[in-house]
Amino acid sequence: MKNKTGRYSAYIRPFSYVLDLAIINLLSHLMLSDVVYSLYFAVFISISWVIIALNIGFYEVYRFTKVVSIGNKILKQLLLYTIVCYAFLGLYIKDYNPIETIQYTVLSVFLISCFKLFIYYFLRKYRTLYGGNFRKVVLLGSPKRVAQLAAFFEDNPDYGYQLIQTFSTESDKKAAIESCCNFVKENQIDEIYCSLFDLSNTEVNDIIDFADNNLKILKFLPDNKEFFARNLKLDYYGYIPILSLRNIPLDDIINQMIKRTFDIVFSLFIIVFVLSWLTPILAIFIKSESKGPVFFTQKRNGLNYKEFNCYKFRSMRLNKIADIEQVSKNDPRITRIGRFLRKSSIDELPQFINVFLGEMSVVGPRPHMVSHTEMYARKVDKFMVRHFIKPGITGLAQTNGFRGEVENDKDIIYRVKYDIFYMENWSLLLDIKIIFMTFINAVKGEEKAY
Structure with missing residues (x-):
């Protein structure tokens, strides 16, 4: 299950939309000639920016998102936004300066990227220095299988995860699961991480039901003997969910x-x-x-x-x-x-x-x-x-x-x-x-x- 909201996501994302739209419209007014800039152009680029961003996940940046991934989103947004701007001008404006247009799109995306990366690094620093914007997590599984993730949480406070408790399934699995669920409810835990290798299908389904009924984020660690990544992709055939073994970006x-x-x-x-x-x-x-x-x-x-x-x-x-x-x-x-x-x-x-x-x-x-x-x-x-x-x-x-x-x-x-x-x-x-x-x-x- 994928975490879709952070502590401040409800405020950061709308603010980012407003700020980015303000930047592209202000720069278009200041940098583009009167022949190009118009109310129709402003409306067009605003709608286009949002549509492109939604399609490539430009604002889908989480605490675990890598900087390389953010940079990739920025490059895609720049490329597609530039193409869209040229398409509009090619259709409706006869005499326009193409150099002026590329300067506008590059500067717009550059400024937006600076703000985007500033917020990203500011939150990481804020988590490290003040312990804010963190999510409380627990681990469920045998110690040897969850040890690496536990060490990651301890060594990387800038990601914003605070490991509160680890529940071992080695001695009494049923009691460990019950203790984990009670602890999660009583201590306002945000996320539960479970080792799939240590749980039966029935136990997995029970934990999923518990997480859904208590509005908790649930994530799983695959068997660490299986070193191949699982980048599963969910599609729908009509209303029927279909799970693909892996999602390959180069299929796009x-x-x-x-x-x-x-x-x-x-x-x-x-x-x-x-x-x-x-x-x-x-x-x-x-x-x-x-x-x-x-x-x-x-x-x-x-x-x-x-x-x-x-x-x-x-x-x-x-x-x-x-x-x-x-x-x-x-x-x-x-x-x-x-x-x-x-x-x-x-x-x-x-x-x-x-x-x-x-x-x-x-x-x-x-x-x-x-x-x-x-x-x-x-x-x-x-x-x-x-x-x-x-x-x-x-x-x-x-x-x-x-x-x-x-x-x-x-x-x-x-x-x-x-x-x-x-x-x-x-x-x-x-x-x-x-x-x-x-x-x-x-x-x-x-x-x-x-």
Whole structure:
């Protein structure tokens, strides 16, 4: 169950609407020419702003919302609001200055974002310093399963959660549930967190009934043995509720357009300003050390398990097992120039051609050799889920230490874990953060870059 209101949400959100509408209307009056500004334009942009905000959840910011998520909402609001303004002017105004319009939309969203982030950080500071705007919570479950969440509440007071009591289900589960419910009623507890692993279906339903009847927020911790995220999505077929296993942001057409536009611009920049001069230079070094082509082409699995040719600068001598055996540390097949290319990740740069062609994305799950994909699919649960989105040159797993050779089961299991988390929590800002971290890691050098 999702918390929809905070302590001051009833006041903050209406205030935000009024403030934001005041900003966009005041700036439109001050910045736009008399040809553009009119009462009709003011009404249009006000209605458009609210509709866009409601559709992308611009004001859906909670105490547990990450800054990256807020930034993603801001970028979406800016993009869509700018498009709507241009659409209106294109239809009804013949002579208008497009630069003036973009300056207006950017400044409007910038000021609104500043106020939005100020309120967000002010509340976090207020909770830490004065203990205000907090929600009282209790935990129900075995100590070992709720310990991590208990530690999170204790270590992060700025989120505004005050852990009051923990009820252990290890000895007498029935008594623990009863004590928890009585404690919640008597002490004005706001939220209850339960470990699903420790409760039967009947007990879960009883706690849900108790929470509903007493107007308490109820949330569940999944089995901590199950490391894959559960980003469930609720839809309605008529009046029938249908629960989907996961919600993938990149299934949304707008998100697809944003990511694809970013991929095209970024890959084109690398192809024109880096590969155009770097390729001839590297070709001389690669060919002088070993016979064979400059580029190494390998079949890999991409979106929806479809095979494609993945390009790299050749870093090994020609060998018959290149498509079967993964590169290992001190592999004799690697040339001297190849060792440098792999250590610096320069060998991956030709994959920007794959990105430009639409076969890959700049950021996404790293594609594996076809033979390895088939092997991991049989060996690792949910491995195939990674193929719901395009593979990437870099990814969340790679920036968290799981790149290169798969030396044990942990390497591939955690790689899948991070890939699924990325898929279910994608945002443009997360992509930018991953690209930045990849660049930093490449400069510093990574242990598994060989």
